[in-house]
Amino acid sequence: MRSTPRTARHRRPQRVLAIGVPLALAASGVLAYGSVFGLGPGDEERAAAAEAPAGATVAADGFASVNALGQNGTYGGRGGRTVTVKTLADLEKYAAASEPYVIVVAGEISMAPVGKEIKVASDKTIIGSGTLGHIVGGGFFLGQGVHNVIIRNLTIRDSYQGVWNDKEHDFDAIQMDGAHHVWIDHNDLRRTADGLIDVRKDSTYVTVSWNRLSNANKAFGIGWTPNLVTDITIHHNWIRETEQRNPSTDNAAHAHLYNNFMEDAAGTSIKSSYSNYARGRTRMLLENSYFQGMNNPVIRDATAALVQRGNIFSGTSGRNENGGGAAFDPKQYYGYTLDAAGNVPALVKSKAGPRGSVGTAAASTAAATRTLTVAKDGSGQYKTVQAAVDAVPADNPSRVVISVKPGTYRETVNVPASKPHITIQGSGASRKDTVIVYGNAAGMRKPDGSGTYGTPGSATVAIRSDDSQLRNLTVSNDFDEAANQSLNGHQAVALLTTADKVVLHGLIVTGDQDTLELESAAKDKPGRVYVTNSYIVGNVDFIFGRATAVIDRSVITLKKRWNGTSAGYITAPSTQAGRNGILINRSTINGDVSASSFYLGRNWHPGGDTAADPQATVRDSTLSAAIKRTPWTDMGGFSWKGDRFAEYMNTGPGAGPKSTDRPHLTEPQAASQEVSDWLGNWTP
Incomplete structure (x- = not known):
């Protein structure tokens, strides 16, 4: 043993979250299958008692998966009730509810007034139904202490008010002030009046993955606090035609950026002023990303620690910096696998943004998963476990659950x-x-x-x-x-x-x-x-x-x-x-x-x-x-x-x-x- 024990602010994530059982139950020694939070009150006519749609029960990776601040990873409203919304009133009601919910946005919802940011409470998954879920003219706000939130598979767009570098309208697609354990995944965010994503005021344990961010003055800003608190993972995003903050990271304790594609397309009126920026005392690791046509692709303050590994720069100009000492090793906190930087543009172009197969009805999945019951007393389909195994056909294409009674x-x-x-x-x-x-x-x-x-x-x-x-x-x-x-x-x-x-x-x-x-x-x-x-x-x-x-x-x-x-x-x-x-x-x-x-x-x-x-x-x-x-x-x-x-x-x-x-x-x-x-x- 070393004479000085290792200290860490975080505990590494327990993978039980990725295999379907919330850690709070696992730690207690009680394993439950199905709902762990129970049903929310009222509104039965709108709420689906069936299982959540495809992609709504997946847990986060990156820093959002880390167990800390009393929250064990990020799994959103999994285990709560599933509701489908098509109106602003319903979306606001369920997003602000105290109970966990999986909220499926199944149409175009326009903000009134323009720039409205829907307040989101803890333990929520807000997911678009295929490519149908659009939030137009506004976005979402996560306030102090809000935690365990997933925003996934949505298009959030068009709060732009006609002024490119808009100082009058703070209309973000997603803004968080003091939130923690948030996962923003597979969204299309574009044409907002200010920034697309703001991670502010000591928000932490955040992962931003597989999103398309485009056509805005600012992609997103992180930090804006004197405290070294924010831990954030940003991976496999396609950031294009945004002038600045791609992202800008201010006083982040740990910022891990990998496999992102930053693109300033030639022949357009939008010109990048800078791309990735490590500000203040940020510790940033930037690896296997691809920069195309960006001006000042990587810059840092003299007080920041920024380590680059394996990045590709094509047609870039201006500042491209690293240094300031060692940053950190992400594998102290979570596991991850790098894609080759040369493959990143094609990969994120094809896979980032909303997916038609996500957020849709789970009927096909439920039908594909067959459950067989075993009970010694004859109350199940089979009296022995082996009899149930024997009943499964060879080469079964999908999961079969054999549920064995006590x-x-x-x-x-x-x-x-x-x-x-x-x-x-x-x-x-x-x-x-x-x-x-x-x-x-x-x-x-x-x-x-x-x-x-x-x-x-x-x-x-x-x-x-x-x-x-x-x-x-x-x-x-x-x-x-x-x-x-x-x-x-x-x-x-x-x-x-x-x-x-x-x-x-x-x-x-x-x-x-x-x-x-x-x-x-x-x-x-x-x-x-x-x-x-x-x-x-x-x-x-x-x-x-x-x-x-x-x-x-x-x-x-x-x-x-x-x-x-x-x-x-x-x-x-x-x-x-x-x-x-x-x-x-x-x-x-x-x-x-x-x-x-x-x-x-x-x-x-x-x-x-x-x-x-x-x-x-x-x-x-x-x-x-x-x-x-x-x-x-x-x-x-x-x-x-x-x-x-x-x-x-x-x-x-x-x-x-x-x-x-x-x-x-x-x-x-x-x-x-x-x-x-x-x-x-x-x-x-």
Whole structure:
């Protein structure tokens, strides 16, 4: 450990927001599916009780996804009532309501008077229905303390009053004064009387993405405060034919601008005076953006820190500056993936702005998602989980949800590779309410006499299909080691995955030896698994395999062995060379075992495979006193020091300083071993 612990104003975002469960519920240990806020009062004739339209339940990325100020990411009105509006009166009423709402704008709404800015309250998603949603002659205002707001897929236009640099009319498309956790995404903002977007007066945790901003004097201004508070992400926007503030960023604590396309078209009356401006004490990172024809494309005050990386400048002139020291590393706060700067113009031209497929009725999505119910007492469609899996047709094109009512299901469950997009979820209030349990072990003989189960074959639940999920369940292997000491092969898997893009959320996975096996379909196949908000219990090699696996914000509980002794290994990765292995991140390792009795892991080379390159990283986690001072050890005649094992910024009595027997990542190494590096282009 470093002598001085790292401090940060932010906590990194929990991806549970991106996979459908608000963090407040996850933190309480209660997983709910469907509405989490309940219905708003009155107006039933206007409100749709059906699920929200396409694109209305997506959570923000960038700084808007960061957990801070009592708000866990930005997901708008998700979980609240969905209403469709076509009049100014209805839009104002629902936007200002105290309850969460998804507000679908399904027509052209004109402001009266011109320049009117609709006041938006917290917990709102305002989304255009396809390309129909237009706000004409005004915009939106988010005041002090307003938070968790999404403005998406709208066209906001034409408050222009005939004066180019208008000092009389402060008519913005979107203005926020002291708001936080706001996502502005896939909008078309144009021809306003002042700026298109203003992020003012200590507004923070804002993301502006995939918008078209055009034909205005100012694109947008950020800051206008002496305080270093504002954190903002601006990516994949097409900013064209705007004279200035593209954007202008004043005293922003962290401004991350990437993959934007700034364009001053030739042969028009609009001439840019400047593009990106880092003012005051702003810390700005500007990367992989494309500047076409802009005058003074990048400028900074002497007091600002501005770092440029990978930008392209075509036909630009005037000031193009960087310097002032290091800015910051966005990956300390959230994951992101850069597109090549040369691809940015074509990319944002084709994808920025409102989309016809967003904000439309969810009927087609609802029809495509099939739900099967399982109940032991016969009140569901099936009495066993496996029967429901068997009922799913091969090569199903869309998600099938198998909803399992509370109870204990003593069975094995196999989801074959031919049935992707399956979600098995418990419908109870707690993950303890629905239990799938069995007791096979590797050395046990199969009932048909065809040999022993082997380690993978012992699994209680096996997920072999891509894009599948387990949620809100307990999966257990209760093989009795004490009663089977004569058996050769005590490995007893509770849960096996051999697929790519597998989500395990809100689970208890419990066993003794080899509890959680995370594999890929073959050595040359990807096998990404994201485990979050879960409990994993075991004692010997109980998180193991060659998958690229993230154990995030979970609890790993160490268990005594069958004879009451304390000794074991948490991980046994068998990672293939060139791939990432097991990442334990922001988690807690505990258990009622003796001090200094458990290793963090050992290196598994299956069958003596010299091509394997096992990897395990444990970072930003709390380690109990059970962890040994030398936490890694050899396996099968291979030295762990020849493979990839490391820690970073762990705490607790089991943490220890860097040494030759306890490698720690350097800061640059840690920056490339984040959750986003493990998951790549997949966002669970």
